[in-house]
Amino acid sequence: MKSRIILFVLAFLAWCFLNWVPDWQHLTTGFFVAFFVALITGDLFVTRPLLLKHPYRWWCFIVCYLPRFLWECIKANIDVAYRVAHPKLPINPGIVKVKTSLKTDTGLTFLANSITLTPGTMSVDIDRDNGVLYIHWINVKDKETEAATKIIVERFEKILAKIFE
Amino acid sequence: MIDIIGLIFICIGLAFDFFGCLGLVRLPDVYNRLQAATKSVTLGTCSILFGTFLVVGFTAAGLKSLMCIVFLLLTAPVAAHAVARGAHRAGVKLAKESIVDRYAEDKEGEI
Known part of the structure; x- marks a missing residue:
């Protein structure tokens, strides 16, 4: 109701x-x-x-998440513009696997959307049972799961865990 | 004054949209193209809409453009995810420069 x-x-x-x-x-x-x-x-x-009743979650969403997200989004655009305009096309693509500890629907959706709009990464698939995301990365810095998790997921995971878990 | 700020936002948005379209042409495969398309076109179009809002103010068109920003930010990443997943499941190969594909390794034997 x-x-x-x-x-x-x-x-x-x-x-x-x-x-x-x-x-x-x-x-x-x-x-x-x-x-x-x-x-x-x-x-x-x-x-x-x-969830909508907690003022603390709203506060986190507006003060921590939104500025972070906008900043990463602008960085992502400049990154794409640089790669596309460079004559040699400096890309190094691949699909890596990262782990996440978020469990709820909303949290996972926001995590995947944030990853898609941040520099060089795009979520391809989610395996909810194992807490695994497959990320297409335009410039692969590390093939191993732990290191990739550290670089990609940890930017958002703590903030989103505070808001949605 | 606020008109000029709005026009600056529209120009920035147009530049990002241009780079997004350039990426669609220049990058090698579906996944890289999707990256350029989603990121640049999302922020570029949002910037154009926000510039429009600044120019026209709180009128019918201005409020609609604000709604469009919210819907665009929510739906564009989902659409990109759906296209990428569908392409991978349908067997579209990654470009030959790619160095790793954990998804294919894990999904072998399924389907």
């Missing part, structure tokens, strides 16, 4: 943003649409509503 209410609020907000400036006809239609969406897909989207 709680997850349905959260989903209803999110859907209604999205509707309001998409139909700016709000007037009462838009709001009434949006109310029914959001109610319908929340009724059908209730438990699929928000599986652990309790």
